[in-house]
Amino acid sequence: MRRTDFWERMGETFGPAYAASVAADQVLPQLAGRTVEQAIAAGEDIGDIWRAVCVAYGDRVPARLRR
Template identity: 60%
Template sequence: MRLTDFWQRLEEVFGSAYAHSIAHDQVLSQLGGLTIEEALAGRFDTAEVWRAVVAAYPERVPARLR
């Protein structure tokens, strides 16, 4: 998954302003206690980070984006 696709999906699910807030502030246990931004900047690829978002917010992510 390309980084631009990741951000498009995150913004589609949460809205553009809230998506960036979640990426900056929300720590996900699926990412080893990192935020989305930290995980993307570190050792995780975008597909792994997206799977963590889906796992953390299953009720928010529509099936077509999983």
């Protein structure tokens, strides 16, 4: 997954402003207690980060975006 795809999915799921907030502020256990931004900065695979978001926000991520 490319970063642009990741951010498009985040924006579609949360809205552009809230997506940035989720990425910066929400610590996800699936990312070893880091935020999305911290995981990206650490070089984690962007697809793994997206899957972590899907698990953490399963009720918000549309099924068609979970691939």
